[in-house]
Amino acid sequence: MRIIVVLLIFLFLLFLLFPHTSYATVMEFYDEQEDSWLIDLKPYIFEVDEVLLNWNNIQNLTKYMQKQVYKEPENAYIDKDGKIIKEKPGFTLDVNQFHTLINEVYYGEVNKRLQVPKQSIPARVNKDLLKEIQERELNRFTTRFREGNVERTRNIELATEAINNTVIFPGEYFSFNEIVGERTQARGYLPAPVIVKGEFSEGIGGGICQVSSTLFNAVDLQGIEITERYAHSREVPYVPKGRDATVSWWGPDFAFRNKYNEPLLIRATAKGGAMTVVIYTSNDASIFQAKSP
Template structure:
């Protein structure tokens, strides 16, 4: 009886011992004894152990098909979930003798891991052939999926979580990959979606009239391709649909008009934009898809929505287009009746009012497009292969030089320009620019915090370009070096004819020009330009 009593007391004491605290005695995590601790104490103990464990911050060596990837835990969201680990430790049964080892709960961002691993090891295995339904005209064609062999994000994540803290490389296996949409389901989509969709037109009915969507437009905008899991989710692509029926939409829609700058009495003036009315095809897309699969009603009722201008007067006001920052003028001969002069004025008319937003780059070629006969340009002398010869758009280089200098003296960033091969005294040496579609361009970047508005003006003998904005620099000036390495022209006799343009010849030379940016009475920075001019031959039109 005495012995039995001793055993009972011992068992009672042992029971009290193993149940003290939140964590049962005998429980360890990462080698740390958590028995008898509260949840807070256990969490603090685990965090201390993790902070001292180099494995938790060291790059993880992951192997795939013999290819290695070294990824940092922080880059893929690989970590120990301390709270979940403590919960698991607290949920177990106590051990009076020995220990109960609880594995830490590891988490990882499966998507980030998959992306990083794929970038590191490249293509492995065999890609899965994704299912799709394509159209040849109005005939749908089923593309059946084929299984592949590759990385499965979920399997990869589980493998990395399990092997992370083992101390060795983690071997990630490849698995057979299957498309979420099966071949039978592709065939079913052909019958239930693709074929009915192009069987007849759709009609969009609005207060401004109706728009007929022909089957060909439906085929172009119906998307039946799979996502990266191989799942086909039928949808109408609103952008493709708008392109396919653009002409029909124009009969019921009114385009919004952006606010813009005009010039009045030689100064910029803001003209408010106007709202437009349009069909929200993105919002209509689900209804259009439903109607396209219907054999009965294929008419959708729609309400025209208000389309606000992309750029309003308030936005233009904030751009700080308030003063003439720079202006530059060059002279041209021949009067306005000359084809060359007419080309200069045509380019000036096109560019007048161009607005360049902060951070944007202006390209003269992109802004005007091709400068050909259809755009109103005429034949005038151009330099091709070192020879002056008639060419469409000749003279636009003078406008380009004038524009270049206006932006140059406005202090804007030069992105691309090329001086002429020969020097012409109607231009400032070095700081001038030619242009030729499409190979030679002139570009500048608006690197100021304000908008840049370009104004142009002309007389019978001059072209002027002005830049309106808010001044960043007090003044921009130029200093030139002396001309050096001067070379004399040779004489070249060319066959007489309409393609021969005689010249008196010009010396060649090399020269530097420094752009000086002035602020608060001192030069804040200097920018050097250097150019070598070839000697222009003295061309004589006569016998060969």
């Protein structure tokens, strides 16, 4: 008898922790042409009293729909041909409107289905901004590499692609590790020579320090504050002595801050054995001047 009681209590707790509503049924009402969802509210009422909605289930449904509806906005960018590709807005669930509609539809005693409301998320960088901040070239720097070293070249290309088209707004910080991300084989990075404690060894992502060093030499100018930079433990051949910037995941980073009153744009390319970084901003850009006390 005790075993049966314990089992019943266990099943009751499971019911409370994991509502029986099946969210898989939600997708049956997805309209691909309209990119919208229709929700059947019948599973979200109290079984003992169909006059009331089960708001525990509604909250779980809300979290589920937030994941389904969310779409990250896409910034405008400059393609390989120099053409500006227009931004695309993102979407998120309009939670307040969602709950309002649930009440209106259910208590209005109409068909218990509703179209899920979405809010638009504007892209951070739009076409007009991108056009404006490529008006004025602040600086550029080029380094060379051997294309025949396939693994190292691939790593340089991936890291270069990651920093290309990055926009740093006034007062913002740029972190190389944050922008480029972890260098793993799953993300396409290959084993290549790296410097560890003054000695050459093999490591995933070898070669990306050439990208960070090229970037450092391009942004090391008035109006950009270098906030984090570390030198290699031995000289590297692709930049002058003392002009390198080593980076590693879970280790040294290269970072700087934009002190202009306008955004900065990083354009980076790696082809034909040359890695180039160009820094742009708008014609109206000026450096923030500290106010005198």
